[in-house]
Each structure stands twice: as structure tokens, then as C-alpha cells.
Amino acid sequence: xxxxxxxxxxxxxxxxxxxxxxxxxxxxxxxxxxxxxxxxxxxxxxxxxxxxxxxxxxxxxxxxxxxxxxxxxxxxxxxxxxxxxxxxxxxxxxxxxxxxxxxxxxxxxxxxxxxxxxxxxxxxxxxxxxxxxxxxxxxxxxxxxxxxxxxxxxxxxxxxxxxxxxxxxxxxxxxxxxxxxxxxxxxxxxxxxxxxxxxxxxxxxxxxxxxxxxxxxxxxxxxxxxxxxxxxxxxxxxxxxxxxxxxxxxxxxxxxxxxxxxxxxxxxxxxxxxxxxxxxxxxxxxxxxxxxxxxxxxxxxxxxxxxxxxxxxxxxxxxxxxxxxxxxxxxxxxxxxxxxxxxxxxxxxxxxxxxxxxxxxxxxxxxxxxxxxxxxxxxxxxxxxxxxxxxxxxxxxxxxxxxxxxxxxxxxxxxxxxxxxxxxxxxxxxxxxxxxxxxxxxxxxxxxxxxxxxxxxxxxxxxxxxxxxxxxxxxxxxxxxxxxxxxxxxxxxxxxxxxxxxxxxxxxxxxxxxxxxxxxxxxxxxxxxxxxxxxxxxxxxxxxxxxxxxxxxxx
Amino acid sequence: xxxxxxxxxxxxxxxxxxxxxxxxxxxxxxxxxxxxxxxxxxxxxxxxxxxxxxxxxxxxxxxxxxxxxxxxxxxxxxxxxxxxxxxxxxxxxxxxxxxxxxxxxxxxxxxxxxxxxxxxxxxxxxxxxxxxxxxxxxxxxxxxxxxxxxxxxxxxxxxxxxxxxxxxxxxxxxxxxxxxxxxxxxxxxxxxxxxxxxxxxxxxxxxxxxxxxxxxxxxxxxxxxxxxxxxxxxxxxxxxxxxxxxxxxxxxxxxxxxxxxxxxxxxxxxxxxxxxxxxxxxxxxxxxxxxxxx
Numbered sequence: 150x151x152x153x154x155x156x157x158x159x160x161x162x163x164x165x166x167x168x169x170x171x172x173x174x175x176x177x178x179x180x181x182x183x184x185x186x187x188x189x190x191x192x193x194x195x196x197x198x199x200x201x202x203x204x205x206x207x208x209x210x211x212x213x214x215x216x217x218x219x220x221x222x223x224x225x226x227x228x229x230x231x232x233x234x235x236x237x238x239x240x241x242x243x244x245x246x247x248x249x250x251x252x253x254x255x256x257x258x259x260x261x262x263x264x265x266x267x268x269x270x271x272x273x274x275x276x277x278x279x280x281x282x283x284x285x286x287x288x289x290x291x292x293x294x295x296x297x298x299x300x301x302x303x304x305x306x307x308x309x310x311x312x313x314x315x316x317x318x319x320x321x322x323x324x325x326x327x328x329x330x331x332x333x334x335x336x337x338x339x340x341x342x343x344x345x346x347x348x349x350x351x352x353x354x355x356x357x358x359x360x361x362x363x364x365x366x367x368x369x370x371x372x373x374x375x376x377x378x379x380x381x382x383x384x385x386x387x388x389x390x391x392x393x394x395x396x397x398x399x400x401x402x403x404x405x406x407x408x409x410x411x412x413x414x415x416x417x418x419x420x421x422x423x424x425x426x427x428x429x430x431x432x433x434x435x436x437x438x439x440x441x442x443x444x445x446x447x448x449x450x451x452x453x454x455x456x457x458x459x460x461x462x463x464x465x466x467x468x469x470x471x472x473x474x475x476x477x478x479x480x481x482x483x484x485x486x487x488x489x490x491x492x493x494x495x496x497x498x499x500x501x502x503x504x505x506x507x508x509x510x511x512x513x514x515x516x517x518x519x520x521x522x523x524x525x526x527x528x529x530x531x532x533x534x535x536x537x538x539x540x541x542x543x544x545x546x547x548x549x550x551x552x553x554x555x556x557x558x559x560x561x562x563x564x565x566x567x568x569x570x571x572x573x574x575x576x577x578x579x580x581x582x583x584x585x586x587x588x589x590x591x592x593x594x595x596x597x598x599x600x601x602x603x604x605x606x607x608x609x610x611x612x613x614x615x616x617x618x619x620x621x622x623x624x625x626x627x628x629x630x631x632x633x634x635x636x637x638x639x640x641x642x643x644x645x646x647x648x649x650x651x652x653x654x655x656x657x658x659x660x661x662x663x664x665x666x667x668x669x670x671x672x673x674x675x676x677x678x679x680x681x682x683x684x685x686x687x688x689x690x691x692x693x694x695x696x697x698x699x700x701x702x703x704x
Numbered sequence: 705x706x707x708x709x710x711x712x713x714x715x716x717x718x719x720x721x722x723x724x725x726x727x728x729x730x731x732x733x734x735x736x737x738x739x740x741x742x743x744x745x746x747x748x749x750x751x752x753x754x755x756x757x758x759x760x761x762x763x764x765x766x767x768x769x770x771x772x773x774x775x776x777x778x779x780x781x782x783x784x785x786x787x788x789x790x791x792x793x794x795x796x797x798x799x800x801x802x803x804x805x806x807x808x809x810x811x812x813x814x815x816x817x818x819x820x821x822x823x824x825x826x827x828x829x830x831x832x833x834x835x836x837x838x839x840x841x842x843x844x845x846x847x848x849x850x851x852x853x854x855x856x857x858x859x860x861x862x863x864x865x866x867x868x869x870x871x872x873x874x875x876x877x878x879x880x881x882x883x884x885x886x887x888x889x890x891x892x893x894x895x896x897x898x899x900x901x902x903x904x905x906x907x908x909x910x911x912x913x914x915x916x917x918x919x920x921x922x923x924x925x926x927x928x929x930x931x932x933x934x935x936x937x938x939x940x941x942x943x944x945x946x947x948x949x950x951x952x953x954x955x956x957x958x959x960x961x962x963x964x965x966x967x968x969x970x971x972x973x974x975x976x977x978x979x980x981x982x983x984x985x986x987x988x989x990x991x992x993x994x995x996x997x998x
Contacts, residue, residue: 484893505895513895520886528887530908539904540894588890 165194167334167367168215173228173238175207175214184210184223185391192335192384197361197368199382199399201375201414203607204578207391212337212371216253217245233334250277254328256338260320264312270323271308277327291330298363299326299356318349322356329360336361339371346471346633351677354381373607375418376636379403379681387411404684412685417612421680422639426660435498436461437627438483438516438596443492445478452478453651456492460596465618465628467638467659469674470648477521479648480600480631484518496596514544517589521601523581527573533559533584534569537591544592558591559584563617579610583617590621597621598629603637615641635678639663647671724912727988728981737980744974748793755787759944767956767963776962780952789966791944796933796971799856800925803863807925808918810864811871816902816910818872819879830876833869841866842928849937859938863928867921874917878910885909912989919982923975930971946971 169191175184185207192198202208213219215230217237230237232252237245249255257263265273274292283291293303299322301307312320321341328336338357342350358381361368372378378385378399385402387395387410394408406412436459443456452475460466470476481487483494485505494501496516502508520526527536537558538551548554556566562583573581582602589597599618603611618641622628632638638645638659645662647655647670654668666672728734756773757763764778776785818829845862852858882888883906891901932938933947941948946967953963 485895486889486893505893508895510895513893518890518893520890522886526886526890528905528909539896540890543896544894 165365166191167194167233168192168198168369169229169231170215171229171231173211173214173230174226175210175219175223176226178222178224183391185214185388187228188388188393189228190386190393190396192367192369194365194367195362196383197358197370197381198384198386199378200369200371200386200388201373201378202388203373203414203609206388208371208388209339211388212339212369213255215335215337215369216249216255218255250279250333251331252333253335253337254331254333256321256324256328256336256341258340258343260317260324260341261312263324264320266312269309269311270315271305273312274308274323274327274330278330280331292326295326295330298329298360299323300352301326316349317345318353321345321349321353325353325356325360329364329366332364333366335367335369337369337371340373341370342377343372343374347635347677347679348471348673350377351679354679357381374679375415375608376679376681380679387414403681406685413609415683417609418681419612419615419634419636419640420682421636421663421675421678423663423675424660426639426658426663428658428660434461437464437497438629439493439495440479440483441493441495443479443482443490443494445475445482445487445490447489451651453482453490456653458646458653458656460627460629462595462627463622463625464643465622465630465641467642467645468629468631468648469633469635469638469645471633473650474648475651476631476633476648477600480518480598480629483596483629484516484598485513486518510544514592515595516598517592517594517596518598519582519585519589519600519602522605523578523585523602524605526585527581529573531572532569533571533573533576533587536573536584537569537588540588541591554591558587561590561621562587563613577610578606579613582606582610582614586614586617586621590626594626596627596629598631600631601633604632604634611637635674636680647674724915724985724988728984731984731987733980734984737977737982737984740973740977741981742977744793744970744977745797747790747970748797751790751793755784755790757784757787759783759788759791760942761787767953767960769960769962776966777960779949779960779963780956785953785960785963785966788944788949788963789946789970792946792949792967793970795939795943795945796926796929796947799859799863799929799938800922803860803929804867804918804921804925806860807864807867808871808914808921811868811917812875812907812910812914814868815872815875816879816906819876820883820898820902820906826876829872833872836865836869839866841924842931845928845932846935846937849932854932854937854940856939859929859932863925866928867924871917871921874913875910878913879906882906882909912985916982916986916989919978919985923978923982926971926975926978 171189172187173189174186176182177184188211190198200208200212210220210223214225217230217240219225225238228238232248235248235252237248237253240248271289271292274295275288278288278291280288292308296303296307301319301322312323315323324341341357342353345353354377357368357370360366370378370382382399385395385397385399386393387402387408389410395402395406395411402411403415406415438460440456440458443453444451445453456479458466468476468479478487482490482503485501485503485508488503490503496512501512505513531539534555537555538548541548541554555569559566559568564580564583564587568576568580568584573584576584585602603614606614615637618628618630630638630641642659644657645659646653647662647668649670655662655666655671662671663675666675760783762782763784764774764782766778766780766782768782769777774784774786776789779785779788814829814833818826844866845859848858848862888901888905891905929938930947933945934951936951938947939945941952949967950964953960957964
């Protein structure tokens with residue numbers, strides 16, 4: 150997508166430094182811990198800096214301090230932030246407020262919460278301009294102009310709409326329009342495409358790129374998604390524990406990362422594999438789970454229609470779809486959490502009841518479910534030990550040696566046994582998800598339903614969880630892996646079902662689907678997924694390029 | 705949670721965030737509240753043992769302000785004011801505590817069941833609640849008392865019933881937030897019985913609003929019990945009771961102010977103290993729920 154040659158344009162853009170950050174340090178009160186320490190960077194006119202790092206690395210704090218906006222109980226203690234000719238850190242709150250929207254603007258992560266649901270779009274957009282010198286007609290003229298630029302309708306009917314009448318992608322484009330309406334010198338974008346599906350994301354990224362270039366705005370794009378940044382940004386800055394560990398041109402960082410952490414971060418991004426898959430052997434035996442002509446819905450709304458799917462023992466079947474495709478409804482139906490479905494669902498030859506309460510204890514034990522958000526899936530008032538033993542006692546019975554059950558489960562989830570005494574709040578996101586997996590595997594299930602279990606986690610953690618799932622699969626467990634991440638699917642699944650608007654549009658071995666997709670939706674998904682190649686030494690060990698490591702695993 | 709795991713204070717790298725009580729304790733108001741409440745509770749509990757006379761002993765002339773041997777003089781019948789003050793607290797505390805406790809417990813059960821089961825159970829429970837809410841607390845109490853007569857158990861029951869729907873509303877809201885969380889669904893997926901889900905998964909996670917409600921209801925109960933006593937619908941003479949004392953001695957307030965001032969001050973301090981604690985708890989609960997440090 151990116152035209153690499155386009156980036157080295159004329160000398161006036163090269164020298165037009167818009168944002169200059171010099172040794173900025175932000176501390177948190179009252180602990181005085183440095184959240185970001187001594188960060189310096191520059192961004193040129195019309196260019197985008199990709200600011201990447203894991204959650205907690207301080208990238209959002211840095212992004213906000215570029216707007217001289219600070220979260221509660223944080224404070225800039227040193228350093229300068231120069232945008233154009235203004236030094237933001239030195240200005241008073243009132244002076245900064247006057248610059249916001251004109252010199253600096255911000256696009257937040259969730260457009261749904263950034264737009265005021267009670268105001269019509271026209272009002273919000275003209276409010277964002279907040280320039281008293283312009284007349285009403287001029288303001289509306291400018292608003293219409295910027296709407297055209299983000300490829301939205303500019304008629305009165307559209308301006309009279311409320312945010313909830315727009316799709317997620319449209320809302321995000323309105324947020325972009327709001328940011329650009331005042332022709333700012335600097336725009337800070339905090340993961341603006343995280344909640345969007347890949348096709349919409351591709352459109353939004355395209356809009357952002359052309360807008361920054363046309364307006365000569367300097368953009369700072371905060372993201373944990375290396376693939377997006379590699380696609381979009383001219384420069385990359387890598388944050389790690391509050392420090393800037395790497396800063397350079399995107400092409401250079403990708404081909405020759407200097408810092409060990411950057412290397413790890415790059416390697417953790419799953420590569421979209423479209424070739425080199427092994428053909429899975431044809432299975433003739435009765436599958437572990439067979440779903441035939443299933444339809445499900447909420448009340449009168451149909452969400453799923455005519456679903457046929459099967460999972461054999463020891464197999465990983467991926468269910469790929471965008472938000473709203475019905476993939477979670479399907480996985481919850483399998484787990485007995487969604488009751489309104491009809492059709493055939495056989496587990497090991499016997500039919501599954503719609504509600505988990507009407508299934509046999511053995512069926513409940515053999516199908517376990519891992520939830521998307523590990524921050525919500527563990528009872529905050531129970532220690533890890535109890536989280537694991539509770540379901541075990543209920544499904545298997547009182548264990549002879551509870552300590553051994555807990556230790557074994559934790560070990561299978563690659564956690565030390567000492568974690569048993571911790572509370573969920575003492576664990577990181579990845580550790581929590583491991584505990585969720587430990588809780589699920591403690592009862593020795595045959596089928597593990599994983600509902601987007603990596604989407605709330607950082608990429609490096611995601612890579613570890615995927616490794617863990619593979620080892621579980623090697624032990625003979627079948628996986629139903631629900632995700633929207635096609636790159637991940639291409640690396641973990643044996644077979645893949647692609648779900649679009651409640652129907653399976655393509656279903657087959659992952660190698661066939663990835664290399665020669667038949668449905669146009671699949672082709673669009675593969676084309677719109679941002680991806681990048683790594684060329685530095687050691688890069689082949691990256692997840693997805695593991696033809697060799699496959700052999701290692703089998704040893 | 706269990707004995708073996710609580711005493712292993714291992715080298716856990718991530719410290720637990722301080723709980724509700726410890727967070728609340730950091731507020732100055734909570735400390736003041738605890739001191740004030742503690743003072744009154746101490747008087748009420750220890751009072752009967754250190755009182756110089758028995759509460760019905762006549763030691764002075766009625767409304768005698770400076771009787772020998774009675775520090776705060778005599779009341780309307782000539783009984784020792786200090787003694788009656790020391791004796792009169794525990795009945796109030798006991799009645800208020802029991803009423804608040806029973807009311808909050810009942811409200812919690814109703815709230816969790818209504819919030820979790822939804823559907824017709826929710827409708828029936830909450831509409832019944834609405835009916836109960838329609839009765840003003842004090843008027844309802846007075847009405848029942850004047851029909852059936854002032855009995856101790858009735859005071860507790862009427863106040864508890866009037867608390868129940870108010871607590872149930874708050875707990876129901878908290879429950880609905882908790883059941884959206886995946887750990888409740890995880891428990892449903894393994895077929896854990898509904899009552900166990902309510903006890904094990906939901907109840908421990910609504911304790912913050914629960915404690916705040918308890919404090920609030922306790923404060924109201926103190927007020928209602930004292931008012932009932934004052935109106936003659938509470939405990940009956942010759943029991944020593946703060947609410948009753950205020951009523952009995954108000955005619956002689958000009959000549960013998962102590963007999964009214966002491967119980968009024970005690971009730972005021974108790975209410976203010978309990979309110980401060982509740983306020984501290986609710987501030988801490990807000991901080992904890994939002995995940996805000998500090």
C-alpha cells in the first residue's frame with residue numbers, strides 16, 4: 150500500500166519540523182515514578198510518526214503530553230514540547246486550550262465515546278472549529294469541505310444526524326474530520342482503528358495518510374499494532390517502560406532494528422501466511438463436535454443461518470469473522486451460554502442441549518470455554534487456587550490432592566505453581582489469560598472454545614498464548630479458535646471457517662483458503678490485512694515462519 | 705479465604721491494592737467518624753456498668769439542676785440524669801443496629817435475586833419494592849405502631865421492612881453490573897447452581913455498595929428509633945431511652961437543660977460519626993470501582 154519512494158520528497162518538507170519534543174519527563178503523583186523519562190523526538194510536516202509499545206509503556210501518556218494534556222495525578226517535570234512556534238509545556242492552561250483544535254488535535258481510540266451522542270454532527274464539527282473570527286456560513290463551508298475530504302456525505306441531512314446513526318467506520322471518520330477541521334499543525338491519534346474491522350481500517354488509514362499529506366500536518370500515530378504502523382508511518386518510535394528505545398525511518402527500523410526489544414516486538418507479530426501450509430490428512434472418523442444446519446438469533450433477529458462445522462479430536466478449527474458476524478454467538482452456543490439456537494449440534498455422537506444447565510456433567514467438563522477479556526473473566530475476590538479448584542470440584546469431584554490439581558493446571562498453562570496464592574489484580578493481562586486457560590484445562594476437557602482470547606493482549610503476549618495453545622493441541626485437545634485476526638488464523642489453524650454476516654462463506658483447510666481463496670470476502674480480508682516482511686538476521690524465527698520450529702516441536 | 709493460603713505472605717512481586725476499609729481509613733473524615741461513633745458506642749455499652757444509681761431510683765427533686773450527688777441533676781421525676789443517660793444508649797443502638805442489619809440483609813437477598821434472575825422474578829420483586837417505597841418511612845412506622853401498639857420487635861420489623869426496598873434497588877444495580885462480567889458466565893458454562901453463583905460469584909463483588917448501604921441505613925435507623933421514642937411510639941416508660949428522655953424532659957428544658965442536652969448531643973454525635981464513616985466508605989468504593997489510585 151505504501152509508496153516507499155514517496156516519502157523522500159522535497160527539501161522543504163524534510164526541514165519542516167513541526168513537532169519537536171526535547172527531553173520530556175512525566176511523573177505520577179504521589180509516588181513520583183517516572184511514567185516517561187527523557188523522551189526526545191521530532192516529526193516533520195506531512196509525515197506520520199508511529200509510536201509503538203506495549204500497554205503500560207507510556208505511549209498514551211506521551212501522546213497526551215504532546216497536547217499538553219495530562220491524566221489525573223501526572224505532571225510534566227522536565228522538557229519542552231514545541232509545536233510550530235509554540236512551546237506547549239511553557240504555556241498556561243488557558244493559552245493551551247486556545248491552541249487545541251487549531252495547532253494540536255487528537256483522535257481518540259473509540260469514536261463512539263468521543264462523539265457526544267446528544268449533539269448532531271453539524272454542531273459537533275462546527276464546535277470543534279471554535280474560531281470566533283469566522284461567520285456562520287464560513288464555518289459550515291469549512292465543515293462541508295472537511296467532510297468531503299474524509300469521504301463522507303456533506304449534505305444537510307447528514308449534518309443533522311446523530312452519532313448513533315453512523316457505522317463505526319463513519320464515526321471514526323467524523324472524529325478524523327473533527328481533528329482536521331481546524332487545520333492543526335499536529336494530530337495525535339491514539340489507536341484510532343483498534344475497534345474497526347480490517348476493511349474499514351484500511352479505508353480509515355488511507356484517509357489519515359492522505360489528509361496528513363494534503364494538510365502538511367505532522368501526525369503521531371499511537372498503536373500496539375506493528376503491522377499497521379509499518380504500513381502507515383514514515384518514522385517509527387518504540388517505547389519500552391517509559392523510555393524511547395528506538396527511533397528512526399520505518400524502513401530502517403524494519404530491516405535493521407537496533408534494540409533487542411524492537412526485535413522482539415517485530416518478531417511477535419504473526420505473519421499472514423498464504424503459502425507453505427501442510428495439507429491436513431483427510432479424516433473419516435466421526436468428529437468430536439459436529440454442527441449441522443444451525444441457526445441462532447436474539448429474539449426475532451437471526452444472527453446465524455445454516456452453519457455447518459465440525460471439529461475433530463486434536464484439531465484446531467478457526468472461526469474467522471469481523472465484529473457482528475455472529476462468531477461469538479456461535480461459540481457461546483457451543484458452550485451452552487447462548488440458548489436461542491436450533492439445528493443439529495452433536496458432541497461425541499450425542500446431542501448437546503441448548504443450555505449448559507441441561508447438559509450432562511460430563512459434557513460440561515469436556516467442553517471448556519476461554520473468554521475474550523481476561524480482566525473480566527476472573528472473579529476479583531478469589532485467589533487463583535480457588536478459581537481453578539471451584540470448577541474442578543463442581544465438574545470432577547473433590548480432589549484427593551487439591552495442591553497437585555492446581556499445580557498441574559498452572560504448569561499446563563506455563564505458570565509457576567506459586568501463582569496459586571495470588572489474586573487476579575496481582576497478575577498481568579497475559580498471566581490472567583493463562584489462569585483462565587489453566588482453569589479450563591484443569592478438568593481435562595476434549596474441546597477448548599477460545600473466544601478472541603488474544604485480542605485484549607499485547608502482541609508479544611499473544612505470541613506466547615498461541616504457543617501455549619499449540620502445545621495443548623499437541624496433547625490431543627481440540628480447539629475452536631474464534632478470532633478476527635486472519636494472520637493468527639493462518640498460523641494456528643488446521644481448518645478455517647470464514648463467517649460473514651451470519652453465514653459461512655468459505656470453509657476448508659487453512660492452506661487452501663489462504664493460498665486460493667474462492668469467496669471475494671476472503672480475498673478482500675487477505676488484501677486489506679496490513680502486513681510487513683522482516684529482513685534482519687534472526688527474523689525467520691518469527692511466528693508464522695516456523696517451518697523449522699514445527700520439527701522442533703515434534704521432537 | 706482459607707487458612708492455608710492466608711498465612712503465606714509470599715514474596716509476591718505485585719502488592720495487592722488496599723481494600724475498601726484500608727482505602728477508606730486514609731480519609732481524615734473516616735478517622736473522625738470512627739472516633740465519634742466509637743465514643744458514643746462506648747458510652748452506651750459501658751454506661752450501665754459505671755452508672756452511679758439504677759435508672760429508676762429517685763435521687764433528687766424533679767428538674768432539680770444542682771442536686772447533691774447527681775452531677776447533671778434530676779429529671780422530670782427526680783431520677784439521676786447521668787444514670788439514665790448512661791443506661792439509655794444501648795437500647796437505641798441495639799434497635800437501630802438490628803433494624804439496619806435485618807433490612808440490609810433482606811434487601812441484599814432481594815436485590816441479588818432480582819438482578820440475577822431478571823424476567824418475571826425481577827418484575828414481581830421490584831414492583832413490590834415500589835409499593836413499599838411509596839410509604840414514607842416514619843409515617844408507616846407510626847401507623848403500624850398506633851394500630852398494633854408499640855412493641856420492640858415491631859419497631860425493628862417496621863424499620864427493617866422500610867429499609868429493604870431501598871437497599872434492594874442499590875444492590876440490584878450493582879448485581880446487574882457484576883453479571884455482565886465473564887466470570888459469572890464462566891460459572892454458568894460449567895453449570896454451577898444458580899444459588900451458588902449468587903453467593904460465591906456475585907455477593908463478594910457487591911460488598912462495596914453493601915457496606916455503604918449498611919452505614920447509611922444505620923444512620924437512618926438511629927434517627928427513626930430516636931424519633932419514635934420521642935413521639936412515644938418507641939420504648940415505653942420507665943425504660944431509660946434517649947429518645948424517650950428528650951420527650952419526658954422537654955418541659956423542664958429551661959430549668960434543667962442537661963436532661964435534654966445529653967441525649968440530643970449523643971444522638972447528634974452518633975449520626976454525624978456514622979455518616980462520616982459511610983461517606984469515607986463510599987468515597988473509597990468509588991475510587992476502587994473506577995480503579996483510581998490515590
